[in-house]
Amino acid sequence: MIIQFILCAGLGFALLYAWLQRRKSRVVSIGLMIVAAIGILAVLAPDASTSVARALGVGRGADLIMYCWIVITLLVAVNLQVKILQMQHSITVIARELALRAPMPSSPVCTGSEH
Amino acid sequence: MSYPDAVVVDDCSTDTTGVEASAAGATVLRHVVNLGAGAALQTGITYALQQGADLIVTFDADGQHAVGDIAVLLDVQARTGADIVAGSRFLGKTVGLPPARRLLLKAAVLFTRYTSGQNVTDAHNGLRLLTRKAASKIRITQNRMSHASELVDQIGPLGLCMVEAPVTILYTEYSLAKGQRLSNSISILVELLLARLSRS
Numbered sequence: 001m002i003i004q005f006i007l008c009a010g011l012g013f014a015l016l017y018a019w020l021q022r023r024k025s026r027v028v029s030i031g032l033m034i035v036a037a038i039g040i041l042a043v044l045a046p047d048a049s050t051s052v053a054r055a056l057g058v059g060r061g062a063d064l065i066m067y068c069w070i071v072i073t074l075l076v077a078v079n080l081q082v083k084i085l086q087m088q089h090s091i092t093v094i095a096r097e098l099a100l101r102a103p104m105p106s107s108p109v110c111t112g113s114e115h
Numbered sequence: 116m117s118y119p120d121a122v123v124v125d126d127c128s129t130d131t132t133g134v135e136a137s138a139a140g141a142t143v144l145r146h147v148v149n150l151g152a153g154a155a156l157q158t159g160i161t162y163a164l165q166q167g168a169d170l171i172v173t174f175d176a177d178g179q180h181a182v183g184d185i186a187v188l189l190d191v192q193a194r195t196g197a198d199i200v201a202g203s204r205f206l207g208k209t210v211g212l213p214p215a216r217r218l219l220l221k222a223a224v225l226f227t228r229y230t231s232g233q234n235v236t237d238a239h240n241g242l243r244l245l246t247r248k249a250a251s252k253i254r255i256t257q258n259r260m261s262h263a264s265e266l267v268d269q270i271g272p273l274g275l276c277m278v279e280a281p282v283t284i285l286y287t288e289y290s291l292a293k294g295q296r297l298s299n300s301i302s303i304l305v306e307l308l309l310a311r312l313s314r315s
Contacts, residue, residue: 085309088258089256091148091150092150092154092258095146095147095148095150095154096146096150096154096157096158096161098146098147099124099144099145099146099147099158099162100144100158100161100162100165102145103142103143103144103162104133104137104142104143104144104145
């Protein structure tokens with residue numbers, strides 16, 4: 001079927017990408033490869049996901065895949081949030097460093113100020 | 116009384132704040148991007164430490180503090196030897212504080228007492244005095260508005276001693292627009308919760 005071909009191509013690309021990224025982060029790379037490989041299996045043998053789902057107490061394979069997808073999406077969201085916080089911290093450090101390097105010198109105070 | 120060593124942190128203001136503060140005799144540190152009140156505070160404190168300051172007084176720029184109260188903080192520090200002297204509007208007085216805002220501030224005090232274990236009477240007062248020792252130990256990482264709670268939370272674990280001093284807070288239309296609101300306090304709670312999660 002055409003859909004199986006399209007999905008396999010997409011997942012195969014993800015698998016390849018994960019493999020190429022293995023030096024950056026081992027954990028993420030291996031995780032993504034496992035997910036993509038399971039995805040390819042589920043596409044090629046749709047009945048397999050159903051039997052796994054039954055074994056886990058979920059009715060249909062499609063439901064199981066959706067539940068897994070929700071969990072993965074949440075993990076990705078948390079991961080991105082952490083990355084954003086790290087980036088904000090870096091921006092703060094840079095902006096502070098720039099501010100500290102170039103203080104606008106205080107101009108001489110006008111005469112007549114109280115002392 | 117005037118204090119010559121004034122540092123103004125210009126947090127990327129779009130008006131002429133920086134120029135006017137510089138013309139008035141302050142040293143102006145400018146953030147190239149807007150980071151928030153907490154970040155500005157830390158920048159000012161870091162600069163003061165670099166300049167060799169022994170005592171650092173933080174002072175909000177929205178016109179709610181009285182310059183005369185700085186002498187009160189200095190006096191209390193000299194008498195008690197505390198590491199931090201925090202201004203308290205509830206030991207002192209407030210002018211023009213709306214009842215709803217009073218309630219919100221009191222709730223914030225209860226929250227801060229609970230989370231920090233410090234017996235404070237005012238939680239979000241921008242007027243405070245830090246000794247060099249306290250200023251070099253405290254790290255403000257909450258860039259936006261949660262820094263006030265963050266600062267108080269660090270006092271106990273760092274083994275610092277804090278006392279409060281009565282100060283006057285003047286509420287004007289301008290300072291009210293700039294100050295904390297109920298909606299803000301919810302985002303502060305979320306910020307603090309996230310900070311705790313990322314720390315553990």
